[in-house]
Amino acid sequence: MGYAALTPDSLPARLGGLEALTGRIGPAAGWKVAEVGDGNLNLVFIVTGEAGAVVVKQALPYIRLVGDSWPLPLNRAFFEYHALVRHAARDAGRVPEVFHFDEEQALIVMRYLSPHVILRKSVVRGVQHGHMARHMGLFLARSLFRGSGLAMGGKALREDMALFCANHALADITENLVFSDPYFDARLNRHTAGLDGFIAPLRADRALRIAAQEMKHAFVAKAETLVHGDLHSGSLMVTAEDTQVIDPEFAIYGPFGFDVGMFLANILLGYFSQSGHEAASGARDGYRAYLLAQFSEVWAEFAAEFGRLWRSERTGLLYERSLFQDAGDAAGAEAALVAVLRGIWTDAMGFCGVELHRRILGLAHVEDMEAIADPARRWPCEARALEAGRIIAVMRHGLAVGDVAALVQDVERSVAR
Template sequence: MAIKQVVYEPLTTDTARELSKNLQLFNQNDQLSAVEIGDGNLNLVFRIQNVINEKSYIIKQALPYAKVVGTSWPLTLDRSRIEGESLKRTYQLVPELTPKVYYSDSTLAVTVMDDLSHLIILRKGLIAGNQYPKLAKDIGIFLAHTLFFNSDFGLNQQDKKIQSSQFINPELCKITEDLVFTDPFFDHDTNNIDDTLKLFVTETIWADPALKLEVAKLKQAFLTKGETLVHGDLHTGSIFVSEEETIVIDPEFAYYGPFGFDVGAFIANLILNYLAQDVHLAVQPQKKAEFQRYLLDVITETWQVFEQEFTTLWQEHPQDAFMNVDGYLEQTLQTIFSDAIGFAGCKVIRRMIGLAGVEDVESITDVNLRNQVKKNALTLGKKLIVQRNELTSIQKLVKVVSDHA
């Protein structure tokens, strides 16, 4: 049912509870608990639960500013609509890997969806050294199906043009354009760099014109390649997992962009965890070696599953006569792979010196050890960017990553 609301107001636990009752998610006489659980940078998140039978839902509301900065950084509430529509579209394609949306309201900037609190955020699980046997296959399938069926390869070209117009997301794209592709490569005030690391960053990143040229090319691809509907922020904090389940959340950065962007984002976050384990598991060398092999295996299997699934979809659901031309599929996959490596490099560098680091690295308490991990990551990220066209196979990529442990 529609909720009449003249003016947008941030929800509280009380109003979130009332909203859930008005939506008839629960019976009017049910005893409900409401807890704010959001720990992200941009939104309010509430868990509403029936105290008796433990039935529960998540209510997510966009704020008109970035929580990580405050009201001085205003943001559009339209991102809530984009997130809701992206989740619904993705649920049509891979329902087993996506939370179900029960209600969305663009005026309230609210999305009501499945409660996934029985799962753990992947980033936290990986930091703890946990292995998830279904992760690589699930993410490979997620990437192949969402990227293929939202593109001109798997969607009628006219329908794709109409759909792409529904995902114009300039404000959140601007965040990526600045914080991933621009600010970390210059001495910008949004960067977050320890004083003892600044000379290394200056010499390795900011003073390298060849690196900047390659980043400029990747930024241009992000700006202009409207190939498919991408999640836009597919890091390990946007994935819930258990040994049996994988669920991808938070597509508020969704827009029509390059095939390789989501692939690269996921790989980058696995790489950062891989490097951080040099410290986290330093006192357990056998476990460290085993877990880092697992992470490399996840990178490898994710790409292999993606490649296999994408190939099958290409063969079974072609939308263009040229898709039967010999070599077109192989060229497409190689371009996706090359772009993904470059985007991964940008993501790695961004997380080490730009605004909003990653817990994998920032949780290292010893500043010298933390900075050493950051130096390794910056060196590796740079190599991924400038050598992306030479790393023509997943095995070559994994070899470069393993050499930086």
């Protein structure tokens, strides 16, 4: 049979013969199926049997958020599967285990994460996760370093790049919704009433529009490594101890700084949303400080692990040891590392800035802000995120890592007050 979308009713009959499931959760006769997808694109089922549970994720031939008027190829499940396999190999245990993949049905059966929660929901509630920042710094460094020409030869790199080039339909979404739509009056945009006074000057800012297009150019043409492609706080499932990275269906070859910057932006979205969630002014001060510490810690862990891999696993075609260590110039490799990390940071801040904008002005918003029910409380939070993003993107070349916390605190104190 060809592709057909699953339903809770049809799922046991259609997947009940798979040893990958029955061997793990028991016979289909005892299965309970719940559809829990709250994302923008797919069907997600939790299938519980007598011996356990698994998740079944199936792509739909359109964007769920918009409806069947916006078709989207099913092969995104293929890219998600291939990204999950690579992520598992590059940072063991940080992505859910895959039990079964069916390309025709665009369907992945994977580990049911429990008692994990989506990180973004914790940020809205003000809940801390003590290991998340370290886990994410390590994941970013390991997945990005090991997927690049720093660790891979040219043949393997270009063959993998060709495979993921075919994921252009999902890249197209990013290209339009992230880098362009927020900066003009695009059809799919929406924003909170009250923000207009901030949007007009932002769109009039020529340096910002150029910066956004420079970041789009980098996203399109800087094929440095396999990026997750959609790494935000809704793509992380966390407990007090564990962090799991999910949903890499946007995976494509892109810049080192892309995942880093998008993820850091989502920490800042959480930061700027806090004044919309706190019971009284200042009640979330501690959580704000925690989020800024998370921002710094993700980068610090990333940079430290990237440096460790640079020293121990730089076996690819770039910055070869024959030109540095083997030539008696180990310090030269350290100098090159400083420059590479500086380039990643600069790109990351460019992506961070545009992500702050598109989550407030574009189609896909974030629960951090959407959960603030009163628009009159929401728009000032969003205005601050817009202003911070504008400064960060435009000033990315001169911005030091330590500058961001002070900048963000100043914007929080002074904008829309």
